[in-house]
Amino acid sequence: MSSGQLYDTIGATYTTTRRTEPRIAARIWAALGAARTVLNVGAGTGSYEPTDRDVTAVEPSALMRAQRPAGAAPCVAARAESLPFADRAFDAAMAVSTVHHWSDPIAGLREMRRVARRVVVFTHDSSAAGWHDRFWLTRDYLPETTDLFVGRPSLAEQARAIGARVEPVPIPWDCADGLFEAYWRRPEAYLDDRVRRAVSVWARVGPEAEQRAVRSLRADLASGRWAERNCDLVTLDAAELGLRLLVT
Numbered sequence: 001m002s003s004g005q006l007y008d009t010i011g012a013t014y015t016t017t018r019r020t021e022p023r024i025a026a027r028i029w030a031a032l033g034a035a036r037t038v039l040n041v042g043a044g045t046g047s048y049e050p051t052d053r054d055v056t057a058v059e060p061s062a063l064m065r066a067q068r069p070a071g072a073a074p075c076v077a078a079r080a081e082s083l084p085f086a087d088r089a090f091d092a093a094m095a096v097s098t099v100h101h102w103s104d105p106i107a108g109l110r111e112m113r114r115v116a117r118r119v120v121v122f123t124h125d126s127s128a129a130g131w132h133d134r135f136w137l138t139r140d141y142l143p144e145t146t147d148l149f150v151g152r153p154s155l156a157e158q159a160r161a162i163g164a165r166v167e168p169v170p171i172p173w174d175c176a177d178g179l180f181e182a183y184w185r186r187p188e189a190y191l192d193d194r195v196r197r198a199v200s201v202w203a204r205v206g207p208e209a210e211q212r213a214v215r216s217l218r219a220d221l222a223s224g225r226w227a228e229r230n231c232d233l234v235t236l237d238a239a240e241l242g243l244r245l246l247v248t
């Protein structure tokens with residue numbers, strides 16, 4: 001199943017937990033600089049679209065497009081790998097939490113570079129040494145996540161393809177966007193089906209791994225084992241979990 005199709009299957013409840021996190025938005029919007037026209041690739045339901053610029057969205061999933069609020073930027077049904085726009089048609093192009101879904105990330109990033117003078121991408125560095133052990137959820141409960149990134153281009157390769165610099169983005173403890181890492185200090189959230197349904201990782205590891213991870217986490221929360229293992233997190237306001245901005 002291609003990733004546009006994946007969101008036609010899992011996207012129905014996306015907006016229940018996935019919304020713009022203001023501190024991440026501030027980083028993305030600052031990186032857009034003075035851009036007046038902005039293309040949002042893999043735009044989903046419209047999170048992170050700046051309201052003070054002229055935005056055009058691209059989104060392949062009809063189910064995601066249908067959930068864009070009234071008054072949201074116009075949205076074109078297309079994929080990153082083949083953007084239906086002329087060279088340098090936009091001042092900037094942005095992509096948020098989407099590159100890991102593209103069948104050919106390098107082709108998609110080059111397309112963004114072709115149609116825009118500046119590119120801003122918010123993504124996850126799953127190629128960094130030790131990324132899997134950085135987050136207790138992948139380390140202790142969901143080892144299957146390592147398999148999801150096999151054969152994918154590294155973040156360094158992606159950055160090189162478009163000449164981007166890489167900036168770390170710490171995730172606040174009360175992150176308003178329920179992305180996979182959002183609840184690093186609120187572990188009970190992962191027991192909630194609604195939280196998991198809006199994150200593709202859970203669908204991609206499959207129901208068996210998901211149910212095993214949830215059972216195991218529930219038991220560790222009840223016994224105090226999770227708290228014992230992760231006591232260092234309680235005093236942190238933000239965590240470095242491998243989220244990155246690529247900026248050209």
Ligand SMILES: C[S@@+](CC[C@H](N)C(=O)[O-])C[C@H]1O[C@@H](n2cnc3c(N)ncnc32)[C@H](O)[C@@H]1O
Pocket residue numbers: 003004007018041042043044045046047048058059060061064078079080081095096097098101102103
């Ligand atoms: C996790 S959602 C992120 C949506 C939005 N950017 C946000 O931050 O909420 C990933 C989105 O990427 C889209 N997508 C998947 N494959 C794509 C592709 N090849 N080109 C562009 N978008 C794609 C999916 O349909 C989905 O809407």
